[in-house]
Amino acid sequence: MPLENYFQSLQPNGFDISVRHEIISEILKFCCRFDPLLSYLAVNYLDRFLSSQGMLQPKPWIPSLLAISCISLAAKMMKAEVSLVDFQGDGGFIFDPQTIERMEILILGALKWRMRSITPFSFISYYMSLFQLQDPSLWQSLKARATEIIIKSQNDIKLLEFKPSIIAASALLYAAHELLPLQYPFFRKAIFCSSYANKENLLQCYNAMQDIVMDGYVSVFDQASSSITPVSVLKQQFSSSEYGETDGTTPTTTIRSAEMRDVKRRKIINYCDNLTIQVNFSDSTMLRKARFQS
Incomplete structure (x- = not known):
């Protein structure tokens, strides 16, 4: 679960919560054709990361990079075959594998490599x-x-x-x-x-x-x-x-x-x-x- 103060930090109509909704929308849009656990794990990683690190710099490409990195980590944990090329093929931002890997490492560090999340x-x-x-x-x-x-x-x-x-x-x-x-x-x-x-x-x-x-x-x-x-x-x-x-x-x-x-x-x-x-x-x-x- 995210840290205890994470819920209080997400103020209604605030910047953080709007960005969170944007990232989750991207995750759900891509993961709708996969096992529901994939999207749930990805969002779980996102919330735990944000509760530990806070929102990153307000760059326009940050939400997409966070979304694709959380999906990638969730897919690796589930050993699911997911093509990240498809995720980036809708006219949005394109990230090279090295950039995604660096963000994954940042997320893993914030989560202290605890990836086996307990879900509903x-x-x-x-x-x-x-x-x-x-x-x-x-x-x-x-x-x-x-x-x-x-x-x-x-x-x-x-x-x-x-x-x-x-x-x-x-x-x-x-x-x-x-x-x-x-x-x-x-x-x-x-x-x-x-x-x-x-x-x-x-x-x-x-x-x-x-x-x-x-x-x-x-x-x-x-x-x-x-x-x-x-x-x-x-x-x-x-x-x-x-x-x-x-x-x-x-x-x-x-x-x-x-x-x-x-x-x-x-x-x-x-x-x-x-x-x-x-x-x-x-x-x-x-x-x-x-x-x-x-």
């Missing part, structure tokens, strides 16, 4: 064994969804303060709540009884992860709305021009965007709640809605 994936199989699932297809679906949530959540700084075991448990519980709501109470009880799960930390991590996933749903909702109802775009432009807000960066616009985002989140949550009720009645099953409460 190390705990997935253990937690899933507690669920006692008999159907292999359900097992695979639950594991795949939990993996997707873990990868998506890694970009958010809120999860940096949680241990890998807590992140794995939270992702599996959230996936179970989505895919297997009838069995969710049993899964929750099984994980709470585990020696790896601290209930208080698990609650905090689960709630943070819920916000991250819901933000993703809101983004999809935004895209669908903009493509289906172009009139709303004209309405937004008219509203902005009425108050003289033409650049889209004024505080009023920011407040409106935040309010609209909250409204959309509530709509999505209400839709999911209604859908759950319909499924329960159609199955003639009395199910108390699973909510994650302390």
Whole structure:
């Protein structure tokens, strides 16, 4: 894990966090066709390096060099065949092998050559064994969804303060709540009884992860709305021009965007709640809605 003060050092809307997002975006874009562990390891090395060294000189090529070097180190640890030429073939910066190697050595020194990172994936199989699932297809679906949530959540700084075991448990519980709501109470009880799960930390991590996933749903909702109802775009432009807000960066616009985002989140949550009720009645099953409460 990164050093303890790393989470506090990443201020929202600050330079460091924006550069971190840029580097992680490059890592995820390249690693999407490989094992999820590759991108997770690369980002893990990045966070541990930045927590030890801080952000390097603000050069335009630094993010790309850090991204490719972290990917290279992760690939070597996994013994994965990764062509770094492909990574540099999208019109960006081109680095010779010697430059990449020097950055790798710098990262290795900051990490004190401790490359065998413990990740949430190390705990997935253990937690899933507690669920006692008999159907292999359900097992695979639950594991795949939990993996997707873990990868998506890694970009958010809120999860940096949680241990890998807590992140794995939270992702599996959230996936179970989505895919297997009838069995969710049993899964929750099984994980709470585990020696790896601290209930208080698990609650905090689960709630943070819920916000991250819901933000993703809101983004999809935004895209669908903009493509289906172009009139709303004209309405937004008219509203902005009425108050003289033409650049889209004024505080009023920011407040409106935040309010609209909250409204959309509530709509999505209400839709999911209604859908759950319909499924329960159609199955003639009395199910108390699973909510994650302390």
